[in-house]
Amino acid sequence: MFILYYKTVSMGGKIYTITLILFFSFLNSNAQTKTVEQETEHATIALLKSKDVDKEDYTAAKPANLNEVALSTENNVTAKRDINISPNPSSHFIQISGLKNTEQYRIYNILGKQIAKGLVSNNATINIENLKKGLYLLKINNANSRKFLKE
Structure with a gap:
C-alpha cells in the first residue's frame, strides 16, 4: 500500500511543496489512515497516522523545519523516566524518587566497574555505607x- 502526502506551504514569502511518499507493505486492507494538520505562525505541521488493526501504529510527521521528516512506531518509542537521588552527596544511603514500578538498579564506579546491584522502588533507599568515597553512577532500568x- 502506498500513502502519498502532498502539501504546499508558504513560509517567509516563499512557497514550498512537500511531497512525502511512504510505502507500507506491512499494512493490510484493515489499515486506517488519518491526516491531521495544524496551522502555525510559520508553517503547517502535518501528521499522518496509520493504524493496522492487528499491528502497531505508525506515524509520519512533517515538523515546521522543512528539512526533517520523522517516521516512528509507537511501540519502539520509550522515554526514560527522570529520577531523583537525595541526599546527594551522602555517606550512608540514597533515596530514589520518580519511579512507577520496582526496577533493577546497578551502581558503577568512575572506572565503569559494577559495584552493586539490586531492586529499588519509588521512595526506597539504597545503602551506600560500604562504598568508598567517590563519584558513582546509578543506572536504573527504564x-x-x-x-x-x-562522602
Whole structure:
C-alpha cells in the first residue's frame, strides 16, 4: 500500500511543496489512515497516522523545519523516566524518587566497574555505607542514569 502526502506551504514569502511518499507493505486492507494538520505562525505541521488493526501504529510527521521528516512506531518509542537521588552527596544511603514500578538498579564506579546491584522502588533507599568515597553512577532500568557522590 502506498500513502502519498502532498502539501504546499508558504513560509517567509516563499512557497514550498512537500511531497512525502511512504510505502507500507506491512499494512493490510484493515489499515486506517488519518491526516491531521495544524496551522502555525510559520508553517503547517502535518501528521499522518496509520493504524493496522492487528499491528502497531505508525506515524509520519512533517515538523515546521522543512528539512526533517520523522517516521516512528509507537511501540519502539520509550522515554526514560527522570529520577531523583537525595541526599546527594551522602555517606550512608540514597533515596530514589520518580519511579512507577520496582526496577533493577546497578551502581558503577568512575572506572565503569559494577559495584552493586539490586531492586529499588519509588521512595526506597539504597545503602551506600560500604562504598568508598567517590563519584558513582546509578543506572536504573527504564530510567535515566544519575551520578551521586559518596562522602
